[in-house]
Amino acid sequence: MYIRMLKLRLLNAIAPAYFFTATIVTFGLHFYFFIPTIFQTPGTQLSAATFFHIVVFLYLMLNALGNYTMTIRHPAESANENVIPMCSPDCPDRVDAHYLLNGRHFCKLCKKVILKRDHHCFFTGNCIGNRNMRYFIMFCIYTSCTCLYSLVLGVAYLTVEYSISFENPLTFLTLLPLSTGYFFLGTISGLQFFLVLMLYVWLGIGLTCAGFCCQQVLLVARGQTWCQFRRGQLVEAHSSWRANLSDVFGTRWVLGFFLPVQTVEASPSDARKHD
Numbered sequence: 001m002y003i004r005m006l007k008l009r010l011l012n013a014i015a016p017a018y019f020f021t022a023t024i025v026t027f028g029l030h031f032y033f034f035i036p037t038i039f040q041t042p043g044t045q046l047s048a049a050t051f052f053h054i055v056v057f058l059y060l061m062l063n064a065l066g067n068y069t070m071t072i073r074h075p076a077e078s079a080n081e082n083v084i085p086m087c088s089p090d091c092p093d094r095v096d097a098h099y100l101l102n103g104r105h106f107c108k109l110c111k112k113v114i115l116k117r118d119h120h121c122f123f124t125g126n127c128i129g130n131r132n133m134r135y136f137i138m139f140c141i142y143t144s145c146t147c148l149y150s151l152v153l154g155v156a157y158l159t160v161e162y163s164i165s166f167e168n169p170l171t172f173l174t175l176l177p178l179s180t181g182y183f184f185l186g187t188i189s190g191l192q193f194f195l196v197l198m199l200y201v202w203l204g205i206g207l208t209c210a211g212f213c214c215q216q217v218l219l220v221a222r223g224q225t226w227c228q229f230r231r232g233q234l235v236e237a238h239s240s241w242r243a244n245l246s247d248v249f250g251t252r253w254v255l256g257f258f259l260p261v262q263t264v265e266a267s268p269s270d271a272r273k274h275d
C-alpha cells in the first residue's frame with residue numbers, strides 16, 4: 001500500500017514536469033524549425049501564411065495553457081471541511097481516495113475533501129470535480145488540437161527538410177523502427193530522430209486527449225462521474241442531458257469554448273471565506 005502511494009506521489013511530481021517539458025519543446029520546434037523552414041520567404045517580411053500559422057499555434061497554446069491554469073486555480077475541494085477524515089483499515093476504496101457521503105471523496109494525494117470527484121489528474125496535480133471539470137475538458141480539447149496541429153507541421157517539416165514522403169499510408173508504421181535503426185547506424189542525425197519521436201508523442205497525446213475528452217463529455221451528459229462509473233453506481237438525480245451539461249459548462253459556455261475564462265460560478269455556500 002505504501003509503495004503504491006509512493007509511486008502515485010512520484011507520478012504526481014513527474015507528470016507536470018513532463019507536460020511543461022513537452023510544451024517548451026513544442027514551442028521551440030515550431031519557432032526555430034517549422035516556421036522558418038516550411039514558410040520560407042525572401043527578405044525579412046512576414047508572409048500571410050507565416051502570420052496565420054503563428055496566430056493559430058499561439059491561440060491553441062493559449063487555450064491549452066489557460067485552461068490548464070484554470071483547472072488548478074478553481075479546485076473542486078469543499079471549503080467547508082477542514083477536518084481530514086480517517087480511512088478505516090478495511091476501506092474498500094482505491095489507494096488514492098476514499099468515498100465519503102453525497103458524492104464527496106477524500107483525495108489522499110490532494111489531502112482535501114473533493115466535491116463530486118471525478119478523478120485525480122496527475123498532469124495538473126489536482127483533483128477534477130464539479131468546479132474544474134469544464135476547464136479540464138477544454139484543456140483536453142485544446143491539448144489534442146495543439147498536438148495534432150504540431151503533428152501536421154512536423155510531417156511537413158520532415159518532407160521539406162529531409163525529403164521523407166508520407167504519400168504511402170504505411171510510412172507512419174515503418175518510420176519509427178527504420179529511423180531508430182538508421183540513427184544507431186549513424187545514417188541520420190540526432191535531430192531527425194528526435195523529430196520522428198516527437199511525431200509519435202504528438203500523435204499519442206493528441207489521440208489520448210481526444211478519446212478522454214469524448215468519454216468525459218458523455219459522462220457529464222449522463223450526470224455521472226468517473227468515480228461513480230468505476231464503482232458501478234447509478235446516477236443519483238435524473239436530469240436531462242442539457243441540464244447536466246449546463247451544470248458543468250456554465251451559462252456562458254460559448255465564450256468559454258473559445259477563451260480560457262471563468263464561466264462556472266463558484267457556489268456561495270462553498271466559497272472560500274478569508275475572515
Ligand SMILES: [Zn+2]
Nearest residue numbers: 107110120127
Ligand atoms: Zn486529488
